[in-house]
Structures are given as C-alpha cells and as structure tokens.
Amino acid sequence: MRVLMITWEFPPYIAGGLGMACYGLVKALASIGVEVDLILPTVEEVYFKIRRPEDADILPIEFIGERKGYFTVQTRENLIERLRVIGVLERPETYIPHSLNIDELVEVIFSQEILTEKRLVEAIKRYLGGEESLFKRASELALRAMRMSKLIEFDLVHVHDWLTYPAGLAVKSSRKKKLVAHIHATEFDRAGGPGDDRIHKIEYIGLEYADRVIAVSNYTARMIIDRYRIDPSKIRVVHNAYSVSPYAGGEKRRLFKDPLVLFLGRVTLQKGPDYFLEVAGRVISRYPNVRFVMAGSGDMFSRMLRSAAARRLKDRLLFSGFLNRDEVERILKATDIFVMPSVSEPFGIVPLEAMAFGAVTIISKQSGVSEVVKNAFKVDFWDIDKTVDIIVDLLSHPEKRREIAEAGRHEVLEIGWNEAALKLNEVYRELV
Amino acid sequence: MIHVVFYFQVHQPLRLRHFSVLDVGSNRGIFDENLNRAVIRKVGDKCYLPANRLMKELIERYEGRFKIAYSITGVVIEQFKNYYPEVLESFKDLVRTGCVELLGETYYHSLAFGHDNEEFVEQVRMHRKLMYDEFGYTPLVFRNTELIYQDRLADIVSDEGFKVILAEGTEKILDWRSPLYAYTTYNRKLLMLLKYYTLSDDIAFRFSDRSWPGFPLTADKFADWIGNLGLVEKGTRNLFVNLFMDYETFGEHQWKETGIFDFMRHLPEKIFSKGNIAFAWPSDALDIVNYQPESISFPYPVSWADTERDLSAWLDNDLQYNAIETLYDLLREIKQKGRHDLLDCARKLSTSDHFYYMCTKYFQDGDVHKYFSPYQSPEHAYMFYMNALADLSEQLG
Numbered sequence: 001m002r003v004l005m006i007t008w009e010f011p012p013y014i015a016g017g018l019g020m021a022c023y024g025l026v027k028a029l030a031s032i033g034v035e036v037d038l039i040l041p042t043v044e045e046v047y048f049k050i051r052r053p054e055d056a057d058i059l060p061i062e063f064i065g066e067r068k069g070y071f072t073v074q075t076r077e078n079l080i081e082r083l084r085v086i087g088v089l090e091r092p093e094t095y096i097p098h099s100l101n102i103d104e105l106v107e108v109i110f111s112q113e114i115l116t117e118k119r120l121v122e123a124i125k126r127y128l129g130g131e132e133s134l135f136k137r138a139s140e141l142a143l144r145a146m147r148m149s150k151l152i153e154f155d156l157v158h159v160h161d162w163l164t165y166p167a168g169l170a171v172k173s174s175r176k177k178k179l180v181a182h183i184h185a186t187e188f189d190r191a192g193g194p195g196d197d198r199i200h201k202i203e204y205i206g207l208e209y210a211d212r213v214i215a216v217s218n219y220t221a222r223m224i225i226d227r228y229r230i231d232p233s234k235i236r237v238v239h240n241a242y243s244v245s246p247y248a249g250g251e252k253r254r255l256f257k258d259p260l261v262l263f264l265g266r267v268t269l270q271k272g273p274d275y276f277l278e279v280a281g282r283v284i285s286r287y288p289n290v291r292f293v294m295a296g297s298g299d300m301f302s303r304m305l306r307s308a309a310a311r312r313l314k315d316r317l318l319f320s321g322f323l324n325r326d327e328v329e330r331i332l333k334a335t336d337i338f339v340m341p342s343v344s345e346p347f348g349i350v351p352l353e354a355m356a357f358g359a360v361t362i363i364s365k366q367s368g369v370s371e372v373v374k375n376a377f378k379v380d381f382w383d384i385d386k387t388v389d390i391i392v393d394l395l396s397h398p399e400k401r402r403e404i405a406e407a408g409r410h411e412v413l414e415i416g417w418n419e420a421a422l423k424l425n426e427v428y429r430e431l432v
Numbered sequence: 433m434i435h436v437v438f439y440f441q442v443h444q445p446l447r448l449r450h451f452s453v454l455d456v457g458s459n460r461g462i463f464d465e466n467l468n469r470a471v472i473r474k475v476g477d478k479c480y481l482p483a484n485r486l487m488k489e490l491i492e493r494y495e496g497r498f499k500i501a502y503s504i505t506g507v508v509i510e511q512f513k514n515y516y517p518e519v520l521e522s523f524k525d526l527v528r529t530g531c532v533e534l535l536g537e538t539y540y541h542s543l544a545f546g547h548d549n550e551e552f553v554e555q556v557r558m559h560r561k562l563m564y565d566e567f568g569y570t571p572l573v574f575r576n577t578e579l580i581y582q583d584r585l586a587d588i589v590s591d592e593g594f595k596v597i598l599a600e601g602t603e604k605i606l607d608w609r610s611p612l613y614a615y616t617t618y619n620r621k622l623l624m625l626l627k628y629y630t631l632s633d634d635i636a637f638r639f640s641d642r643s644w645p646g647f648p649l650t651a652d653k654f655a656d657w658i659g660n661l662g663l664v665e666k667g668t669r670n671l672f673v674n675l676f677m678d679y680e681t682f683g684e685h686q687w688k689e690t691g692i693f694d695f696m697r698h699l700p701e702k703i704f705s706k707g708n709i710a711f712a713w714p715s716d717a718l719d720i721v722n723y724q725p726e727s728i729s730f731p732y733p734v735s736w737a738d739t740e741r742d743l744s745a746w747l748d749n750d751l752q753y754n755a756i757e758t759l760y761d762l763l764r765e766i767k768q769k770g771r772h773d774l775l776d777c778a779r780k781l782s783t784s785d786h787f788y789y790m791c792t793k794y795f796q797d798g799d800v801h802k803y804f805s806p807y808q809s810p811e812h813a814y815m816f817y818m819n820a821l822a823d824l825s826e827q828l829g
Contacts, residue, residue, distance in 0.1 A: 255456045256826055291822070293453055305811045309754035314761070315822040319815045320453040330454055 004154040027056035028421035043087025142166035165206025178431040181210035216347040217368025259336040267298035272341035297322040332357040355408040375408040435712035440679035445785035462820040479683035506539030533713035536571035542782035579736035586617035601626030636677040640690035655702035746787040789813035
C-alpha cells in the first residue's frame, strides 16, 4: 500500500496540532508497512519518501525530474540544512484573518460534473489565484500536486484540511485515484461561528467529493454531518493520539512555589482564552496562592493582556508569548493543572501531553479529546463557575490532585498512534 | 537682567531582558546587560563625552560666567561605572570647575512620589549621598523624575532641606502668569523655577525639524528671542529663562550633523553680546530674586512629557497601573521581610522608563515612545516586566 499524502505542516516546522497529528500518523503508518509519499508546501518541487518509521524524522527528500537524487546523504542531522535548500516556511499560516475580502472567490471551484483536467486547471487558477498569499499558495500546491502525481506511483491520495483539499481533488480527478479527506478542524471551529465563506466552500467540496472522510472525533463527524450534510456512511472516526516525550516522566520541575495552572494554545477565540482569564480572576480571589500562565500568541493576545491588567491580577497571571516545542515541554513539566476551555476543539492533543507530564486536566466538553480520556474533568467551556470550583478544590487538596494526575498519566501512556494507523489502513484497504 | 538657566537631565534606565516565564527562578538576571552596555557606550561616544568636552571648553573660555546644571541619576552613574568609567570621570572633571550645579532627585529616576512616599524619601537620600560620594556635592535644588510636580511634593522636599524646586511651566497652571518669574511653592517653603517649554523644546525637539518655521535655528536667532523676552518686564525685576532638557539632546536626539554642538558653542557669546543677559544656576535664584515671589499651587500632577504634560505617559492604561501597583506591593514586602539583597533589583524596576515603554497612547507621542522603547510593543514590555516581578517575588518566597 502506498499513499500520496498532502499536508500543510509537518515537524520540525509546525504551527499547531495538524503538524503533530500528521507526524504521528505517518510514523505509525510506516511501522505497519504503509508507504507514504509526502507533499508539503515547499518552494522546490519535491516530495518526502517515508518507508520506515525513522523516515518521519529524517524526511528523505526526493526531487521530481532532472534533479532526482540531488541529496546523496540524508540524515536527521542535516535535515534543517536540506529543508532550507528546498524552502520550507518556518511558521506556516493555518488560518487567515476574516477581514480580508476578495470578490466571489471559489464560486464552486469544482462544479458538479467533475471536471476535465483543463477546466480544472483553469478553475484553480481563476478562483484560487487571489491576492492573498494563502489562497494563492493553496492553488499553487494543487497545480504542483497534480503535476507531481503523474510522476509518482501510488494507490490513493490522502489530504489534511482545507488548504490541501484542492490538491487532493486535482490529483483524484487527474489520476483517477481514490481520495481520503482528513478533517482536523473546520472553519466553524476556527472562527467560533460562520467563518470565511470561501473556506467553507472549499471544505464542503473537498469532503463531498472525497471517497472517504476521516474525522478526528465524533464531535467533528457530527459537525460536518450537521453543517455540511456530508454522507455519514463514508465518514470514519479516527481519534488522534500523541507521542510521548522522553522528557515526560519523573518529577515535576517547578517554576513557582505555588501551583501552576496553564493555558496553552493559540490565543484566539476558538481556544477560549477569555474564559481562562475569567476563571483565573475568580480563582485568585478565592485562593491567591496560585500562578496562572497563558502560553501562546494570537490575535487576542493584546486584549487578554490588557484584560488581565484591568482586573489587577498582579503577577498571579503571567504571559509567555509563543513557545517552541522545547519550551512547551518545559512548561508542561512545571504545570499542575491544565485547562483547555476551547469553544470548539475538533480534537485537542495538548491535554494528552499535559496528562503524560502529570498535570490534572480540565477540558472543554466541546472537544474531541473528551471522547478518549476518562481521568480528566470535562466541563462546558462556558461553565466558569464549575471550572473555578474544580480548580479551587484541586488547589485545596494536593493529595487528591496527585492521585488524579497519576491516574491520568497511566491512562494516557496507553494511548498511541498505532491504533489510529491500523484504523486508517483499514480505510485504505476498503478503497483499493 | 535676564538669566538663562540651563539644566540638563542625564539618565539611562536599566532595560530588561526579554524575560520569559520559563526564566523565572533561573538566576539568569533580569537586565539586558549587553543592550545596556551598548547604549551607554553609544550615547557616551555620541553625546556625553563630546558634550562634556564642549561644556568644559565654554566654562574655561568664559571664566565662570557660563553656568549650567545637571541632574544625574543613580542608575546612570552605576552604568557609567560598569560600562564606561571615562564618562563618569569627565562629569567629575566638569564639576571640579566649580561652574556646574548638581540637582537632587530620586536615585532610581522613579515614580515613587505618590506611590510610596517613604520609599521616595529613601531614594532621594540615596541620591544625595551618591552626589556627595562621587562629586563631593550636596544639592540644594530638587527636580523630581520627569519634572513631575504637585503641591504635596513641596512638603516632603522642603522637609528634606532643599531650597529650590523645578517644575514644568505649563499654561494649565500658570494661566496668565509668565514662567519668566520665580515663584514659591504653595507652602512658600521652596523657591520655584518653571521650565520655559517653547524655547527649551525649540532646542530639544525642533532644532533639526525642517518643517518648523524657526528652522534653521542659529545662536544669533536664539539669543535674539531670549533678548526679546525682556520686553515683558517694565520694571527691574530679574527674569529667568529656564531651559530644561535631556542632555542626550546633544548628539543623540539631535545628531552632531544637525549642528547642535556648534549652536551651543556659539550661544554664550551671542548671549553675552546682548549686555543684559547672563547665565545662572537654579540655586542662584535664591540671591537674584529681587521681588516677593508669588506662591503658586499645582493641585494635580504636572510633568514635562508629551503634549498632555501630565502623568499619562507612565500611568494611563491598565498595564501600567497593574505593573506599578504590583511593584510597590512587592517593594513593601521586601522591606517587611528585611530582604536587602532584593531591594536594589526591585528599585531598579521602579525606574519610570519601564512604565513609559507600556504606554499605548497614539498620535505623535506614540512615536516618541516607540523611538525610546527596546521592545516590539507595549504589551511585550509589560509581559517581560511582569515576569521579572514574578521572578523577584519567587526569590522573596
């Protein structure tokens, strides 16, 4: 089985959960013998040949055409150097501000009768060729994938989220291969309501014309059934997992003498940072010997900072800005209570990591991850009172906190990407 | 007679590192030593050393008739010692001429007045001791951080033995009165000199502004303007043209290429050629005033900053208020617990510049703030500052 996989981000260059999920899946697929040819939004026309699990870290690069075999030595050590040669963005954008405005883009890019190749190319150029770099780059990726797919042998094509859906559709139609569309997050999640109409259309078309749709949770499956009317019979739920960091075991490494309550994620509407702030304010007034940290950056960062200051939370609520992977692990290692108050979270990998690092987690019921863990508190994102009560109770009872954290840690150590890979492989086999 | 009173502010804050939450408890130090050293070296070469050379030259040329005053903060002197001892030596050299007056202020260039008046007095005394230790000088004249002044300050400052205080000559307070006369504070305990802000800012801000009608500003022109001010006085009362500005005006805010040094070099001779203008120190006013000064009340705080001339550059938004309240709580706690090892660090966080970087006012003042700030935004300045405070409070336990 060989899969042509197209995604927008992949470690070491990631912006969020999508990259982490793709990495976990690809690695686990390789370990059960599924070969993956991976296409990323690179400057050079290349793909990554994943044949063994370790290739997910080495990322062996294959050029298309004349420069085939350009890299003779490919190791993990020279990865960054090689990525620089082929041109990979350090921080790929995964969403766009909704204030941007382009006229009637994507007036159904791929209209009902799919589509002669020539018309397809025209449609992509015409509708995705806007001024905004993100749409432009999504369309470039689609044209490139279509070109490259003619020179690679594979059994089916698997794409991740809307930025790669045009590419998936282009490959499906030009190579007559089955298409698997993975949905990690919908525009409804990102926008916290109706979002950019063009993105909705791309999501709808991608899901509608895919042969199978993989949803990261039942929550997301329901979302695309309700909102996009996608046929439930072709949706399969494959829950995300996480990769255990070798750093996760052992004792906590504290930053503060008082317990640390953490928010970690993009500081944007979807993630509910404003609920976290409200919770922090109320907890601090009842139990002052605590530190809250809001880690991450995003469009609401400045507002959150000002709001924390306006409440005079002193230095009891601190901010970190964007954290890289190493810093994320360091702060998780110092965390006692992890809160994920997302308004809408298709999955949410970070709570699993936080649990592995020995933190008690409080997660939004409006999330996929709440379907897979037992030893976590599950609260409606808007139920501030309940969240506050739980935190105050945990702060007042350290022994209870430790017990729950320990149970949680054991629970998530059982979770891995292999199960997800096996389920995916079943889906592939149904199609080929 | 008209008396030109020059006072120059010499100050550089200790800028913070980009201090992350993850740095709390790391003992890495909260100040950006490399940046602070670089600034002191740069400003030392562009401003302090050449400007001091020029002042020395003028003092020697006019044999005591050219007089100036400086207010030099404790935090800048510490940095001179660490990063550029020659600069401190050159100030000492100037003071030894006997033609320089040194003013009193807070050691840390802080906003302690109004937040913690005991702390304020301690910082004023630290500064007085420093002036004595470094220069053998005991100031008689006081100027508060950023020329911030209001009535309550006069009570504290007169109790500390000062005789004269400087403040901003804003119309908000002066109304129909002229800043050219000496006044007394509301309690009549201190003589008061008020900054003549238009002429001060002509040098400090507008000197190189080509869109300003006064451009180019020559020593001749400026001496004429000062001379014309004498027309307001029909009798024989002595007038004071108080020109207060950052010393960095020379060579740093106004680059050498603008001709600012040449302007200053020629100004005394043009002034003296008028016949009825002389230079004076602020403390000279005690002897020169030949009339009963009117007392003047500043019921609310006034500063020399921005167009508002109030406290809004440092204390306007929630970031600034939360930061400063947290700082003074921490300072009090440090003193209560007798943790003298942490006191100096916390006091260095009381320097007004830290709050200036958090200013979010827009329009033209925003640009000035941005020019001075080592951080990409007020929010970042706040974030690093609060993390540094948290680090201190963790050390306090």
